[in-house]
Amino acid sequence: QGKSDFSKPMEVESSKEELDIKNNRLVLTDNVIIRQGTLLIRADRLEASASESAEQADIFIAEGSPATYSQTLDDGNEINAEAKKITYFQSEQRLELSGDARISQGSSSSSGSLITYDLDKQTVTASSSGEEDSRVITIFTPKPKTDTDEKNNENP
Amino acid sequence: MSRRVTVILILLFGAGLLLVWRPFSDDADGNNAATTRTMQPDFTAFGLETRIFESDGLLAHKIKSEKMSHYNQIGLTELKGPVYTVFSEQGEELWEVSAAQGTFYDDQTLILEHDVEILALEPDTHIEQVLTEYLIVDLKNESMSTEYPVSIHGPRLLIRGNGMTADLKAERMELKRHVKTIFQPAE
Numbered sequence: 394q395g396k397s398d399f400s401k402p403m404e405v406e407s408s409k410e411e412l413d414i415k416n417n418r419l420v421l422t423d424n425v426i427i428r429q430g431t432l433l434i435r436a437d438r439l440e441a442s443a444s445e446s447a448e449q450a451d452i453f454i455a456e457g458s459p460a461t462y463s464q465t466l467d468d469g470n471e472i473n474a475e476a477k478k479i480t481y482f483q484s485e486q487r488l489e490l491s492g493d494a495r496i497s498q499g500s501s502s503s504s505g506s507l508i509t510y511d512l513d514k515q516t517v518t519a520s521s522s523g524e525e526d527s528r529v530i531t532i533f534t535p536k537p538k539t540d541t542d543e544k545n546n547e548n549p
Numbered sequence: 550m551s552r553r554v555t556v557i558l559i560l561l562f563g564a565g566l567l568l569v570w571r572p573f574s575d576d577a578d579g580n581n582a583a584t585t586r587t588m589q590p591d592f593t594a595f596g597l598e599t600r601i602f603e604s605d606g607l608l609a610h611k612i613k614s615e616k617m618s619h620y621n622q623i624g625l626t627e628l629k630g631p632v633y634t635v636f637s638e639q640g641e642e643l644w645e646v647s648a649a650q651g652t653f654y655d656d657q658t659l660i661l662e663h664d665v666e667i668l669a670l671e672p673d674t675h676i677e678q679v680l681t682e683y684l685i686v687d688l689k690n691e692s693m694s695t696e697y698p699v700s701i702h703g704p705r706l707l708i709r710g711n712g713m714t715a716d717l718k719a720e721r722m723e724l725k726r727h728v729k730t731i732f733q734p735a736e
Contacts, residue, residue: 403732410708410727412701414720417675419708421727441732449675449705450732484735 398430398464399486403453405439418442419450427455434479436460444484453481459493466515472498474510486512494519590618590627601688607640610688612659614651624655633659633686634670635717642670644717646686646693659686667693667717678702679722681713691718699724705733 408423419441427434436455443450455462459475466472477492487509490496494508496517505519593616600611615630631651635644645668648661660683667679683697693715701708701722708731710724 400734402734405730405732407727407730410710410724410730412676412708412722412724414669414674414676414722419730421730441730443675448735449703451735 397467398432399483401430403427403429403483405441407439416442417450425455425457427453431465432462433464434460434462434481436479444482447484451483453483455479455481462488462490464512466498470498472496474508476508488512588620588622591621593618607638608636610635610691612653626653627651628653631659631661633661635691637718643720644668645670646684646717648684657688659688660684661686665695667715675703675706676701676722677704679713679715692716696725705735707731707733 405421405425405427407421407425409421411420411422412418413420421439421441422437425434425436425439427436427439434453434455436457437460438456440454441450442452442454444452456478459477460479462474462479464472474488474490474494474496476490476494478490480489480491481487482489490508490510491506493504494506495504496502496508496510496519503517503519505521507520509518510516511518595616596613597617598611598613601609603609611634612628613632613634614628616628618627620626628651629649631648631653633646634642635646637643646661646665647668648665649663651659651661653659662683665681665684667684669677679699679701681695681697681699684693684695686693694713696712699710699713701710701724708724709728710726711728712725713722714725715722
């Protein structure tokens, strides 16, 4: 879902930017807007850094009051989320929402202190205040299989 | 107005022009205004390299230039094709800052103009190159600043802004008026 977004450049606008070259960290502040295809994140502050083996920044931490996220899925539905902190693990296509986190798509929604949204598998894991009672909820009803999908499955 | 006052005014105006005379002008072919300038350099050197060492003997920075013309009276040195190298605390080459022309003032300020490039000398660095048209380098505390548009390039990164400050030894930069940062996806 939203796969086509990940092959597009990510563009970030903000008033200020600081570069910590030694630690390969960029900090953008003041009215931060992140766009990647249909993915849109708004925040007060964004920190971009590279995970161990990454050549370039691939972990983006957006903080705001709240920081907001929206994306249009391949089936045209839009998903929205907000939290004090949204961490976007680009290479793993995973979103972590923490601090008054809320995610919704159409009439389905979920909230908790920590929500993990797997953009590839389209699953949401919500847990409240960090206890181990995290519940895995698939809130996005997969598209009903049409005849053509079934044919494709029989002879891919 | 009596003739004497007019003559005095002309003399004053001429002296004033000399004091605020700008070392370079934007001639089409990049030559400075040497031909129109009345002042002659006290000395001119070609292919000179100045090395400045820290108190502990480690190389702090070095400035090379194709041609250097020094003007004692106004305390400045004109540089053609200056290259300024910044070293880390451990004496490794970190950055090379070059430009078409520069002016070095007695107060340890180096002004670089036209095709200014800051090039990372370390391998696999995430910021490879910074480009602008004008850069003020304070050699005393090794800080740099510009109010001009800046573009910063990395392996899959492009940052644009207007105005920048940089501490190359600490490897920190700040864009005063950030415009846009673009992260290209991995192939």
